[in-house]
Amino acid sequence: MCHRLLPVFLTVVLPAFCSDQPKPAAKGTASASGVLVGRSGKPLAHARVFLGKVEDTEDTLMAKVRLNGLPVSQTDAQGKFQFTGFAPGNYTILYYPAGGPSFAPSEISIQALQAVDKSILPLMKNVEIGTTTQLDDRKWASFTLLKGHTFWGQGEHMKIWNATAKRNPSGPYLELRKGTIWRVDLTDKGQIKMDAWSF
Numbered sequence: 001m002c003h004r005l006l007p008v009f010l011t012v013v014l015p016a017f018c019s020d021q022p023k024p025a026a027k028g029t030a031s032a033s034g035v036l037v038g039r040s041g042k043p044l045a046h047a048r049v050f051l052g053k054v055e056d057t058e059d060t061l062m063a064k065v066r067l068n069g070l071p072v073s074q075t076d077a078q079g080k081f082q083f084t085g086f087a088p089g090n091y092t093i094l095y096y097p098a099g100g101p102s103f104a105p106s107e108i109s110i111q112a113l114q115a116v117d118k119s120i121l122p123l124m125k126n127v128e129i130g131t132t133t134q135l136d137d138r139k140w141a142s143f144t145l146l147k148g149h150t151f152w153g154q155g156e157h158m159k160i161w162n163a164t165a166k167r168n169p170s171g172p173y174l175e176l177r178k179g180t181i182w183r184v185d186l187t188d189k190g191q192i193k194m195d196a197w198s199f
Contacts, residue, residue: 028087034192038199043079112141146198
């Protein structure tokens with residue numbers, strides 16, 4: 001009797017379990033080459049790089065980067081890398097500097113990076129903060145903004161403007177420019193140049 005009930009039990013439970021899993025990206029045949037360098041111009045040698053798809057929604061609480069099923073690569077001594085096997089589209093890149101792990105979570109919530117905080121210069125409005133004095137590392141919810149990041153002052157509040165953000169405790173790292181996650185439109189045989197803000 002147990003053997004007759006077991007298939008029915010799996011039929012009911014398995015689809016519910018699978019529906020919570022991130023769906024892998026559609027496989028493609030495109031390839032792209034690129035280079036990852038610091039803002040200083042120094043290449044990020046032997047870094048592990050992950051192609052990611054930003055999933056925007058009207059509800060910023062649901063904003064995330066999906067990595068599941070997308071290519072992974074590693075930079076050479078000059079910071080050069082190549083991705084193969086993706087569909088053309090709009091992507092971001094997450095990375096670990098040399099010595100970091102060779103894997104990343106299947107998806108990462110980025111809702112915290114879109115939040116605001118009390119401004120460190122509340123009398124300043126519509127101005128970039130951190131361009132004259134370099135700001136030190138700063139905790140920002142589940143991320144750390146690395147040294148040299150900037151904020152956009154909105155009076156009482158500020159938001160991240162330009163930064164390298166590390167997902168705690170060890171990564172991966174991602175880049176923000178002008179308040180949004182860095183992105184690139186990739187076509188087959190496309191070229192990528194990504195500057196890591198804090199390196």
